[in-house]
Amino acid sequence: MLRLFVAAYPPAPVAEQLTRHTASLELAGLRPVPPSHIHLTVQFLGDTAARDLARIEESIARSVAGLTTPTLRIVGLRSLPDKQPHLIAAIVETDPTISEIHRRLVSRCARPSPKGRPFLPHLTTARFTPGTHHAADRAFPTPLMMDIASLSLVHSILKPTGAVHAVVSTFPIR
Numbered sequence: 001m002l003r004l005f006v007a008a009y010p011p012a013p014v015a016e017q018l019t020r021h022t023a024s025l026e027l028a029g030l031r032p033v034p035p036s037h038i039h040l041t042v043q044f045l046g047d048t049a050a051r052d053l054a055r056i057e058e059s060i061a062r063s064v065a066g067l068t069t070p071t072l073r074i075v076g077l078r079s080l081p082d083k084q085p086h087l088i089a090a091i092v093e094t095d096p097t098i099s100e101i102h103r104r105l106v107s108r109c110a111r112p113s114p115k116g117r118p119f120l121p122h123l124t125t126a127r128f129t130p131g132t133h134h135a136a137d138r139a140f141p142t143p144l145m146m147d148i149a150s151l152s153l154v155h156s157i158l159k160p161t162g163a164v165h166a167v168v169s170t171f172p173i174r
Contacts (some may be wrong), residue, residue, distance in 0.1 A: 001045040001155045004168070006060055006105060007039040008098075008148045011135035012015065016088050017144055020159070021077060022125040027087065031134030033125055037165060040072070040092060040123050042151060043105035056109065057169050060153055064173045072146045076139040077125065084133050089122035090144075097173075098148065120141035148173060 010018070015035035022032055025063045048056060073093040079085035092098075102119050126135065 002050055002053070002168075003158065004042050004045040004048045004056065005044045005154050005156060006045065007041055007152050008072075008146075008150075009039045009152060010146045011164040012036075014144055014146050018074070018123065018125050021090075021138075021140070022088055024129050025077065025127075025136055027088075027134045027136065029134075030088065031129060033127070037154075037163075038090075038123050038125060039154075039165075040098075040121055040148075042098060042102055042121075043109065045109055053168070057171075058152060059105065059108035060151060060169070060171050061100050063108060064151060064171050067097050067100065067173055069146050069173050070095050072098065072121070072122070072148060074140070074146060077136060078122075078138075079134060079136040080120075080122070085135065086133070087124050088126040088128075088136060089124050091127040091157050092121035092146075093106065093143070094149070095121065101151070101173075129137045 015038045018038055019032060019035050045056065072095050074090045075093055076091055077088055078091050080087055080089050098121055150170050150172045152170050155166045155168050157164045
């Protein structure tokens with residue numbers, strides 16, 4: 001079984017800016033996500049049989065077909081979830097193209113968001129150590145802009161030291 005998700009990775013300068021903004025919160029127990037691991041999860045697929053990989057890749061390719069490259073506006077940092085937060089996320093303004101890709105992936109892969117939660121586009125920038133919770137909400141004076149030229153199908157391998165991400169396939173958005 002492969003633990004899969006569909007992601008959009010920010011350009012390195014944006015990921016580094018997010019890392020700096022997160023560090024400026026100066027919260028105890030904050031464990032930053034390495035800049036290379038910062039991503040927007042467009043759809044979590046979960047445990048998937050390797051034999052289904054070709055079908056998943058075709059579904060992703062069809063989900064981005066006919067769409068143009070979106071430019072996302074990252075507007076600030078917020079702790080999530082609201083009760084007993086366990087992470088800091090960079091919040092992305094709702095974007096019709098990303099929302100449409102998410103809708104198409106849910107339809108094609110038949111996997112709605114866990115626990116019926118609505119899709120909240122965000123990039124996790126840090127996690128709290130177990131037992132640590134802080135409320136944070138900071139708007140950026142100027143939104144960070146992020147073009148999404150492609151999506152990646154990512155295999156997430158859970159390790160005691162954290163997840164290791166391996167890109168399986170990339171799908172351009174034209």
